[in-house]
Amino acid sequence: MQYDIIIAGGGMVGSTLACLLGNAGKRVAVLEAHAPAPFAATDPYDLRVSAISRASQRALVNAGAWQGVVARRACAYEAMQVWDATGSGQIRFDAADLGEADLGHIVENRVIQCALLDAIQALDNVDLYCPDKLAAFEVGADSVKVQLHSGTTLQAQLLVGADGAQSKVRQLAGISLATNDYGQKGLVCVVQTELSHQDTAWQRFMPSGPLAFLPLSDGSSSIVWTLPADRADAMLLLSDADFCREVAQALDYRLGEVTAVGERAAFSLRGRHAEPYIQPRLALVGDAAHTIHPLAGQGVNLGIKDALGLAEQLLKSSGDVGSVAVLRAYERARRGDNVLTQKAMEGFRLLFGNTLAPWKILRNTGLSLVNRLDFVKYQIAKQAMGI
Numbered sequence: 420m421q422y423d424i425i426i427a428g429g430g431m432v433g434s435t436l437a438c439l440l441g442n443a444g445k446r447v448a449v450l451e452a453h454a455p456a457p458f459a460a461t462d463p464y465d466l467r468v469s470a471i472s473r474a475s476q477r478a479l480v481n482a483g484a485w486q487g488v489v490a491r492r493a494c495a496y497e498a499m500q501v502w503d504a505t506g507s508g509q510i511r512f513d514a515a516d517l518g519e520a521d522l523g524h525i526v527e528n529r530v531i532q533c534a535l536l537d538a539i540q541a542l543d544n545v546d547l548y549c550p551d552k553l554a555a556f557e558v559g560a561d562s563v564k565v566q567l568h569s570g571t572t573l574q575a576q577l578l579v580g581a582d583g584a585q586s587k588v589r590q591l592a593g594i595s596l597a598t599n600d601y602g603q604k605g606l607v608c609v610v611q612t613e614l615s616h617q618d619t620a621w622q623r624f625m626p627s628g629p630l631a632f633l634p635l636s637d638g639s640s641s642i643v644w645t646l647p648a649d650r651a652d653a654m655l656l657l658s659d660a661d662f663c664r665e666v667a668q669a670l671d672y673r674l675g676e677v678t679a680v681g682e683r684a685a686f687s688l689r690g691r692h693a694e695p696y697i698q699p700r701l702a703l704v705g706d707a708a709h710t711i712h713p714l715a716g717q718g719v720n721l722g723i724k725d726a727l728g729l730a731e732q733l734l735k736s737s738g739d740v741g742s743v744a745v746l747r748a749y750e751r752a753r754r755g756d757n758v759l760t761q762k763a764m765e766g767f768r769l770l771f772g773n774t775l776a777p778w779k780i781l782r783n784t785g786l787s788l789v790n791r792l793d794f795v796k797y798q799i800a801k802q803a804m805g806i
């Protein structure tokens with residue numbers, strides 16, 4: 420089969436790209452290894468959720484998937500409260516002060532993926548190969564040939580690797596990867612709390628790592644707790660009662676006691692950056708190109724910006740979408756923002772992980788100062804929201 424573009428990976432980023440290109444009339448093939456479990460409103464909340472920025476929300480609207488997200492479930496959050504465990508420094512962002520209804524939405528990754536796959540299936544010019552996997556590819560002068568595990572062969576002008584942090588496309592292309600193992604894990608689970616979450620995202624920075632409580636629409640909270648890897652593993656083994664006690668204490672009882680916890684899991688945290696993102700007839704997007712620390716919940720938001728950036732360049736081109744000139748323009752548009760965000764997350768991680776007195780003073784006075792400087796504070800909020 421002949422396409423304009425083949426996208427390996429139908430996760431949140433690859434599917435967004437497929438919809439943006441499909442809506443503009445491109446012939447697209449999406450290869451996805453695992454179909455997400457179909458969503459039912461009675462399902463318990465998934466472990467993996469994302470804080471979706473306004474910019475990502477707009478991209479999902481343009482992709483034709485946002486309706487499908489809100490029809491399933493999403494929780495708009497109206498405020499964010501961040502504070503330092505080693506002092507009195509804190510900062511609070513309120514949507515109302517920005518004249519906005521919310522700061523963003525907390526959405527299960529599976530909900531986003533299901534809504535995007537529905538949007539793909541409504542497009543005649545986009546074919547979904549699922550479950551199937553990219554097994555190999557061969558780049559020629561005018562096209563790239565992709566071999567699937569099922570034995571099917573596809574051909575296109577461009578192959579996009581949207582196949583996540585362990586990207587097979589990146590590996591087969593021999594693209595190098597700079598990695599930074601943080602020695603930490605992100606422990607995730609859904610908890611019930613004694614007090615209401617007040618549609619607020621709560622985050623407490625401790626020297627061992629931040630703990631975030633993200634509000635869900637049924638009143639429960641999804642937590643992401645960054646811990647040294649061995650401590651995260653030990654936390655997984657605690658009884659529910661002991662775990663609830665630990666996590667309530669770690670949040671400084673801001674939401675009172677933690678009264679129940681669901682399934683728990685922990686993910687190793689590693690910064691990665693591919694160099695370059697492109698080769699002739701090949702481009703990487705999302706986690707295939709870069710992963711960052713989840714402390715500010717920006718990973719998928721950056722990936723969706725990649726999808727927007729690549730779609731813009733491909734749709735601008737009147738000729739060969741796999742040409743190096745078109746792909747270079749994509750890399751130029753996206754690498755700077757990705758590097759800057761990755762460095763900012765590293766900076767926050769080091770600043771908040773440092774127990775030396777001067778650093779404690781710096782971050783506590785810094786947080787409190789920015790909290791009082793409305794203009795600076797709301798510039799930061801607008802930047803994070805993508806408005």
Ligand SMILES: Cc1cc2nc3c(=O)[nH]c(=O)nc-3n(C[C@H](O)[C@H](O)[C@H](O)COP(=O)(O)OP(=O)(O)OC[C@H]3O[C@@H](n4cnc5c(N)ncnc54)[C@H](O)[C@@H]3O)c2cc1C
Nearest residue numbers: 428430431432452470553583605705706716717718719720
């Ligand atoms: C603990 C934790 C919390 C996080 N919280 C947030 C948050 O709040 N906000 C945020 O923005 N980001 C967050 N992130 C980051 C976010 O989850 C990722 O950035 C995002 O999932 C990347 O999406 P993706 O589509 O690029 O890759 P993936 O989600 O990894 O999707 C890749 C897809 O490709 C498929 N695939 C893989 N190999 C092949 C193949 N060979 N052929 C075909 N298909 C293949 C996979 O099945 C998968 O569906 C968090 C990350 C962690 C670890």
